[in-house]
Amino acid sequence: xxxxxxxxxxxxxxxxxxxxxxxxxxxxxxxxxxxxxxxxxxxxxxxxxxxxxxxxxxxxxxxxxxxxxxxxxxxxxxxxxxxxxxxxxxxxxxxxxxxxxxxxxxxxxxxxxxxxxxxxxxxxxxxxxxxxxxxxxxxxxxxxxxxxxxxxxxxxxxxxxxxxxxxxxxxxxxxxxxxxxxxxxxxxxxxxxxxxxxxxxxxxxxxxxx
Numbered sequence: 001x002x003x004x005x006x007x008x009x010x011x012x013x014x015x016x017x018x019x020x021x022x023x024x025x026x027x028x029x030x031x032x033x034x035x036x037x038x039x040x041x042x043x044x045x046x047x048x049x050x051x052x053x054x055x056x057x058x059x060x061x062x063x064x065x066x067x068x069x070x071x072x073x074x075x076x077x078x079x080x081x082x083x084x085x086x087x088x089x090x091x092x093x094x095x096x097x098x099x100x101x102x103x104x105x106x107x108x109x110x111x112x113x114x115x116x117x118x119x120x121x122x123x124x125x126x127x128x129x130x131x132x133x134x135x136x137x138x139x140x141x142x143x144x145x146x147x148x149x150x151x152x153x154x155x156x157x158x159x160x161x162x163x164x165x166x167x168x169x170x171x172x173x174x175x176x177x178x179x180x181x182x183x184x185x186x187x188x189x190x191x192x193x194x195x196x197x198x199x200x201x202x203x204x205x206x207x208x209x210x
Contacts, residue, residue, distance in 0.1 A: 067195050070134070070145045074123070074200060077107040078182060081203040082118045096202075098156045098172035098179065101125045105202075109138075123184075125152040131189045146195070152186035178202045 084106040085092040097104040103123040108116070122137040123145075134146040156172040156179035159165070172179050184198045 066146070071198050073136075073145070074184070074198060077121065078105070078200045078202050080108060081178075082106050082108070083178070083203060084118060094176065094178065095120065096172065096178055098154060098182065100153045100155070100170045103154050103182070123154075125149075125154075125186075134184075134186065146186060148189040150187040150189045152184065155183045155185070157181035157183065 081096075084095045086095055087093075095104075095106050101124065105121060106118045107121045109119055119138055122135075124135045124137060126133055126135055130148065132149040132151055133144050134149065134152060136143040136145050153170075156169045157166060158169070158172070158177070158179040158181070160169060160173065166180060168183070169179075180201065182200050182202060186195050188195060
């Protein structure tokens with residue numbers, strides 16, 4: 001009799017286990033179908049945003065490429081800058097004039113322009129109706145390097161007065177030596193790509209004039 005009871009008890013326990021197992025599996029299916037439905041709704045809703053995001057990514061890639069090209073151009077010209085001078089009031093003055101909104105220095109012509117003799121180049125941050133822009137000016141030729149800027153400024157690191165520590169200056173008025181570093185900071189306009197500060201060490205420092 002006890003054997004029959006044990007066998008029957010085992011069958012009941014086994015049936016309950018199967019019921020519990022079937023119930024748990026059904027619950028999993030319900031949860032999976034709910035998540036799948038939510039994902040379908042989200043994907044359908046985000047598809048247009050994803051397409052516009054792809055266009056945005058392409059625009060950012062173009063901006064980054066433009067920034068890289070400008071940085072390479074300025075770095076190449078400033079690091080290869082010939083230390084040309086002019087005679088002024090019986091003194092030799094370096095052809096380098098750094099201000100907050102402009103930088104004028106000698107540089108070798110771009111490959112596209114031909115020639116090998118150094119020319120005077122002016123970098124100018126100019127305000128316009130649609131915002132500021134970084135211009136590259138050589139003679140009568142004017143080229144926009146960076147459009148749609150909100151603001152920008154040049155600064156110069158070095159020693160201006162004797163017996164003082166080097167620091168950053170808004171202008172470089174010392175005509176006897178070049179600054180140790182030139183920094184260009186720009187603020188992009190609305191929706192523009194962030195441009196990190198460009199810091200360049202100009203050409204090898206010429207000895208001070210004696």
